[in-house]
Amino acid sequence: MMNSQSTTNQQLTVSMEVTDEYMVQEILNDGTEIYKHPLNMSENFARIIQRIDFDKLSTILSNQDNNNIGPKKDFEIPEIQMNVSSFVNPNQRPSSFCQLAPQFESIKSKIMNALTNISVMYDVMKVAKEPDYLVIEPVAKDPNRMTDEKPITVLVSKKKAIAQAAQLISNALDRLQNEANHASRSRIDFHTELRSMRQNWRLRKKGQNIIGDLSYRGAWSNFSQPATFEVIRNENQQQAGQSSLIVNTPKTLEGGNFYVVRTVKGNLQSNTLFEPLKVSHPQLQNQSNDSQWQTRLEIAQNMLFNNELFKRLAHESVLLKLPIPTIAAGNQILAPLFPGLQLSINLCHPSSQSSSTQYDSVNNNTVLEHTLYQLLHEIHYKNMHFPLPRPTSVTLAINSAKYVAGPRAYDKKTLGQLAQNETILEQVIQQAQHSMLRLRTMCLIDSLAIEIQDPLIIPNWNYLNAPNQTSVRVDLYSYGYEGFSSCRTSVMLHIDTKTVKAIMKDGRVLNLSFESQELRHLLLNLVSHHQIVALQSLAKAMGWKLVSLNSSVGVGKQEPICGTASSLVLISPNGDRTVAVKSGPHSGIKVKLSSSPQEFLPSNLVSNQQWQQLNGQFKIVDWQRLPGKTFVNKMEYMMACLAIKSS
Template sequence: MNSNPTTNSGQQPLTVSMEVTDEYMVQEILNDGTEIYKHPLNMSENFAKIIQRIDFDKLSTILSNQGNGQNNGGKKDFEIPEVQVNVSSFINPAQRQPFSQLAPQFESIKSKIMNALTNISVMYDVIKVAKEPDYLVIEPVAKDQSRMTDEKHITVLVSKKKAIAQAAQLISNALDRLQNEANHASRSRIDFHTELRTMRQNWRLRKKGQNIIGDLSYRGAWSNFSQPATFEVIRSENQTAQNPSSLIVNTPKTLEGGNFYVVRTVKGNLQSNTLFEPLKVSHPQLQNQSNESSWQTRLEIAQNMLFNNELFKRLAHESVLLKLPIPTIAAGNQILAPLFPGLQLSINLCHPSPNSSTQYDSASNNTVLEHTLYQLLHEIHYKNMHFPLPRPTSVTLAINSARYVAGPRAYDKKTLAQISQNETILEQVIQQAQHSMLRLRTMCLIDSLAIEIQDPLIIPNWNYLNAPNQTSVRVDLYSYGYEGFSSCRTSVMLHIDTKTVKAIMRDGRVLNLSFESQELRHLLLNLISHHQVVALQSLAKAMGWKLVSLNASVGVGKQEPVCGTASSLVLISPNGERTVSVKSGPHSGIKVKLSSSPQEFLPSNLVSNPQWQQLNGQFKIVNWQRLPGKTFVNKMEYMMACLAIKS
């Protein structure tokens, strides 16, 4: 498009060329200003448009004139006028190439014309064959005259009705199969809104603009953990048989993969170069998780990972504030806390590593302490949401019930500080770990003594229900075959705490022992040595022997090599001719000595009773282990029965 030239004084006229930037022509403009464009024509439509511009009336006039000229015998050449079209896409008539060279450009038009010509030729042949009898004769099929007389109209009607019914049944069965296939396809495809309603029943969702945002945090439980915990819900258009869900959940990258705790006790001191190295363990439950998992599984893993991160943050903060004789260490994803000398508690927050050669071993992980970590944080969340009821109702919420009676009972400042002081999660876990290790030590010690010492029998009775930081066990000592004697049973009650063991004797004495296993071992050995003397005393009374002396703690003679004191017992036979002395020590063992009077006793005015003759007799050591019998009490019974016979 050229604009009109403008001239100025002393200047040449300037020609300005302008082009329309629109590719498509505007077909219609709506009331709101929206323009509807007209798409360009393709080659066949453009060719049809050009054909419509040809004046066929002028062409028919020329052809009729040609016919008249032939009748007159004249021969005149004529030209078909060409239509001049100002289209840049067509070739100039002066430079037009032959039709063979233009065939690729008009291939689609040529194929359509050839197909139309073929169809018309076939239709013409069919009509010609059907109309002219020279090619084909169509005659009706002749029927049997005998059957035509017998056939009635009602029979024809019934047969047609039956045939129509069969056809209708076939169509109905096909329709039922199609409906079943459609219903099955619709049932296998989960609806987006139905699944979204199911998600809202378990997770917090809200709509922000055009997006659906969910929250995985524990803010409803007054949690102050600030890690991002939002996820986005998107509609899935590609549902497959392996993943029929119509929802796609996009969780933060920091909450993918999952994590888990490994709580274990470590002997010795760890090297400083291994503190900051993460523990790489492949967990079987988290190893096969991928993006193709269900949205419920992915959200549960993400929320568990958020819970573990919050728990580890609390533990790390408490480890810094906790004041212990041996300080705790928090390095990387690991927390070390001392339990006993040479024994530490290790808490590791592990992330699954598919390339790790170390497999998750449930035997090395203390699942009880791991469960305690989760339970303590759950209790904190529960207490934040469930306050105790006020008494009276006008009192403010979230006050400890013990503080309600602080005024009437006149509690001092120290008592109020003890009431308001709460143990942290790390302190409770350390105490429970100490108690579990002390209980395990006590259990192993009692079992080893029961195997080592067969006489008397050591039978522990553990309570089935115990507190997390306290366990009770009753240890009974029995002499085999003499359970009917009340004195042949010795019992001791052990209360195992976090760092101490309290032993309650049968006579009411209370002994407080430390966490050292040797102290409990010495106590049990002393009870065993004293039990043998007391059981022999009960047997002597039943057999008629006389008790001269019983000393539970012998202070004379050779002392015990390690710890404890021996017990002694002196018995006289019923006839007064034999005297038995027994000494039982926790480490030295049992020693039996025997003294007898002379065989010929000559009474005098000064000594008339034969028993006084034994005062100056010498005691001889008896090898009691060679006596027949299973236990010490059984062997002493056999010996005393033989000594009681009058010579």
């Protein structure tokens, strides 16, 4: 807008400042960028004014005064000719300032641009303020409407119009975002995907190539095998979800491999001992070069880990000294566990043949397979994480117990135990022996519980166990008489790698070997002794008198198995009945009864009745024909009948 004094034909030059992109001032460590805001008009004008050298300007003006001849007069700063009529003086005078200082042409142009912007702003404000130029009048009402609109109606209509406008803007924004997301999903950026790869894998640039490393050098691994891969750009990226990276791994690390750990019974034939095991792994099937780079790198690194593990196992098998030596040949290692039982560790490669056995049907022990991986992982972890030394001035990676060996005066044997370090193969063999011995014990207890139903055999296994030790408590109950303290017999079994330690109820400790027959003999002895102890407790409750209790009978027929029989002699409350019970682990239970004469005839020789209470000969009782479910129940019925005084 122009002033009224300006001419109508004169053009108005309006300067517009383009909003520049914010300049990056600082980049933090986490990638956050701090931008520098652009200068506004006043700051830009102040920055331009600061470039003027006023000392040089005063020197030029003093030289001009000296050259002029005549009376001195006040100096007036010449006006600058502009095309803006609001700041134009009609009496413009030519000035020689521009001719004398051509180096100020840039400053002159910038000042003129600033004055132009200020002039435009002044004109806009004047038009908006004074009603001579712009008048704002209300919209004329529709003469057809007879009644005035209510304020609430106007408010509702405005809200509706604003909501429609907001909905249009929201829909447009959603379409723009969908198009942007579709464009980003259609093609994966090479640098973005390369950055995500660098977060998980070691990469370095060698010349024009990008080389990656799959080895475990960071964990101080000395296994030497080519473990580098190359990353190149995929130039033929056409599909929507296709990766922009191509990974080239060594041929020796393609296809993958896995372990099959199993126990083998009997002696294997030499001609079929080290034949390759043809199995197929479900996770390694259908692996091609077109697979995702993350999957291919994981399979290659796992294969490198398995190769290093097998090399360690083969080296340890040669150094391991066992009564029966271990055998390592090809991709298989055989280690003895028990007589007639061996541990087989096979490093298998996936086979695509139709005759290959499936992975689940090979009886693979997944627990021992996981143990192999875990033990090597612990070695890598210890190589990277050393315990803090005590004191802090000593070197790392030394056992802290050796620092106190001198003050505590350790002998040679103790120092040798500190220096002992079990290998991976030794730990796996021990865990395999423990698992087989635990399985044997479990099967033995279950078979006895099915075979012997009186008393009840109830094992209580502890699920929180060590890898090489398991605890189980075996309880023997007489059904229906659990309330008696003596009607329950317990034994604690600690299953180790080659031995089973049995802790009896009275505190005795028995060390058994890995032979299951020894544990069977022990449990049968406990069963026979439990019947006698339960009968003793029942006799006390029924009022019978205990005459004799022998846990190890030394007379009579000897038991064919390890152990001795137990015996018990009871007398009825009235003293005219005597019951003798013998229980053996193999011979079983035998019950005998002896009674006194039923009639008393006094004579000159025997005048007192008490001499007639002497019992006669013992007779064998067929206790199995007595009514009752268990032995103790039948004996209770018989003792109750015998306790009645004979008439």
